[in-house]
Amino acid sequence: QTGHFTYDPGFTSTAACESRITYIDGDEGILLHRGYPIEQLAEQGDFLETCYLLLYGELPTAAEKADFDYRVTRHTMLHEQMNRFFSGFRRDAHPMAVMVGVVGALAAFYHDSTDISDPHQRMVASLRMVAKMPTIAAMAYKYSIGQPFVYPDNNLDYAANFLKMCFSVPCEEYKPNPIFAKAMDRIFILHADHEQNASTSTVRLAGSSGANPFACIAAGVACLWGPAHGGANEAALNMLEQIGTPDRIPEFVARAKDKNDPFRLMGFGHRVYKNYDPRARIMQKTTHEVLGQLGLSNDPLLQVALELEKVALSDEYFVEKKLYPNIDFYSGITLRALGFPTTMFTVLFAVARTVGWIAQWKEMIEDPSQRIGRPRQLYTGAPQREYVAITDRV
């Protein structure tokens, strides 16, 4: 019993946070958003439909969807003065460092959506966050490669617009590949929300103090960056590249099992899933589709990933500890095939997860019983004792 603490946010029930947004059954590998299975949302809908569902609790009618799409696209541009923000960063800064800084700075520009007691301002803040994250992410990427920023194109859907802002250049026409846009949209859906994970809990805790939504989302971005959380997609691809060929898999599996070796199989294991992460299955299918479209079905990293999964899932260590691939295991291979560098992988996770963060923040703020969060602790330090003058210390 050392250093343990009980997380009791104190704003809903004594045991844990209550929410109506996402349900996970870790033993069965089930993920529902407002009751709808992630498999159906990913296969049949688009990302903005999932955003609407997470924010408002129901699937939109055709008219509601058209209105929501229109309202989101009205907020895709960033305040022009924010462009200057980026030039303050080193070109080789990690894009997540840029995201933390720029997202937090939104509060310095959009004062008309920081009053959390005003339902209209909360709604505008939600739309702004969903709409502007792709623009900020694309600008962080363009800045890192020394290319000019590309303004949003409101004639394109969410994912296609994001790809255009990332990959188009002023000197030639750009048409988003529909297969890539569909894959990007599905990846956004898979990453949209995931109950009370570390970064969502960070957003809720920050929000429980009354901090404005932009500051809370910036806190979520910071937490997501860690390699044990959202940073795992970047770490997983780096791991697959380090393994390189299937014949080196046993060496790395042995390291992952060695308690004296800090190496862990990135993209494996989960705090909640003790079964296959349902998102990983859809991610693997998307990876096959995208690589197939590119004629890369024999991509060496995909072969390493498939073989690594097979070896790990037949190894008693992983079976006994119920360690399965999670969403981060295959996502990196797809994102690399879409043209993104590994440093952008967690940024894309943050773009998608913003709607989950803001939906959970909104649910908490609109809960009349919510109070400031205050994690509890079990004190394991020194008992009370008398002060000793420095001259008497040995």
Ligand code: SDX
């Ligand atoms: C995400 O919470 C969420 O919902 C997060 C997320 C979301 O959508 O928000 O799903 C996104 O963060 C997914 C996880 C991405 N992280 C990684 O892939 C990093 C690699 N995974 C591990 O670091 C680990 O699995 C964690 C951090 C994800 C979970 O850590 P836990 O809670 O310690 O895992 P556990 O309790 O199930 O571990 C059981 C045992 C432990 O060994 P023992 O103490 O029993 O001896 O399995 C070991 C762990 O050390 N273990 C691993 C391992 N993961 C756990 N051993 C080798 N390789 C691994 N990947």
